[in-house]
């Protein structure tokens with residue numbers, strides 16, 4: 001039997017339970033159907049066959065989940081950091097033990113290829129370990145003294161928080177939000193994306209089997225405008241950690257305004273990769289193609305605009321086209337596959353619409369630009385050349401394996417083009433001129449800038465965007481700042497004159 005057939009068989013076994021029982025919500029330690037009894041179907045992006053029925057949660061399910069999170073918060077927030085650490089390390093170990101199940105399920109539910117998803121569970125476990133290790137010190141603060149007072153700060157968990165996640169790498173992204181929330185002493189209600197509900201259910205089950213008390217992590221599936229909206233509006237929820245589109249971020253901010261919540265928003269991007277003619281072109285081409293064609297290009301930090309110095313534009317774009325034409329598009333469980341099917345026919349239609357748009361706007365399709373096969377949501381890795389930065393294909397987030405290449409003549413133009421977008425998540429800069437790197441990294445409008453590198457994530461470092469790409473940072477201590485409230489207590493250091501009125 002080929003490796004692919006063997007993988008498909010194993011994936012079917014892992015997902016059999018979802019086919020039989022559906023993907024249920026998980027509230028206060030129990031698997032439950034939606035209060036209304038309603039379900040919706042999740043599809044395989046490989047052949048559009050139904051994968052499972054999913055609980056269609058709504059406001060009443062959210063309310064039950066928030067009540068469970070509020071009750072659990074009373075004890076979880078008081079559980080000593082060392083004990084929280086021990087439980088969360090067990091969760092990490094349990095994730096590692098079920099890494100294959102998580103990876104195979106994620107591939108079938110999202111269309112992401114096994115080549116990249118095989119590491120998703122390991123990355124998720126790493127998130128749990130990293131934040132678990134910081135739990136014992138999470139409430140520590142500073143002592144700040146002046147002549148008369150000693151101010152002592154400490155941190156307290158905020159309360160129940162809402163985590164709303166997208167479909168592109170759902171398991172990894174969920175752990176990145178949920179692990180620091182739990183390490184901080186918060187409890188969580190998670191609303192995963194409707195297109196990719198499966199691994200969120202695995203996560204909550206794994207966590208509870210590993211010892212996470214019931215009600216600390218709750219899961220409600222449903223639509224954004226139903227369960228998602230209700231979560232953002234619930235007065236019991238103290239903060240929303242949201243990853244998704246910029247427009248959804250705007251809606252959430254408005255929905256949550258009456259209950260004055262804290263937000264962390266990780267939103268869209270149209271990230272430039274700028275290649276100067278003094279750069280190591282081999283490395284730049286490898287990094288740029290990796291950052292747009294891995295994970296199906298469904299990646300917030302994808303390098304979706306390739307800005308290349310005019311002297312090397314033809315060579316760089318020729319080599320990018322060679323890579324695009326050479327990567328395998330295929331079944332996500334085939335170990336050779338780089339680009340799997342896009343998440344859903346709706347999203348595929350969106351991506352395909354930019355191929356027509358590119359032609360209309362006068363760009364050249366130098367590679368790809370078409371659907372592959374009839375079944376499933378497969379599109380060819382694509383390169384647009386002879387593009388201008390004011391074209392739609394250079395301004396809108398396509399969120400597929402689609403790269404728009406634009407030439408520039410000098411540093412000033414490169415910077416202007418890079419910043420000429422509503423987004424500001426990541427930027428990638430390829431140059432061997434240190435002075436230029438210093439100048440540009442000071443001037444690029446992005447929350448994260450990688451010099452001579454692809455996106456290499458370092459959990460201690462801050463993650464997040466500027467402009468329409470987000471609000472706030474997470475990673476390292478920034479995550480704890482978000483999920484915790486800083487409290488200042490002031491003690492007199494000596495008897496000082498208290499103002500006396502009258």
Ligand code: NAD
Pocket residue numbers: 164165166167168173191192193194222223224225227228229232243244245246248249251252255265266267268269299300397399425465469470
């Ligand atoms: P989306 O905004 O459509 O949905 C994300 C989540 O929000 C889903 O769970 C959805 O159900 C929910 N939602 C939708 N409407 C809502 C509402 N009114 N109230 C509350 N919740 C609502 O995004 P998507 O299409 O699932 O994901 C792709 C987007 O995510 C892209 O724009 C991508 O750039 C972004 N993303 C950003 C990062 C980052 O770190 N900046 C990471 C991954 C993905």
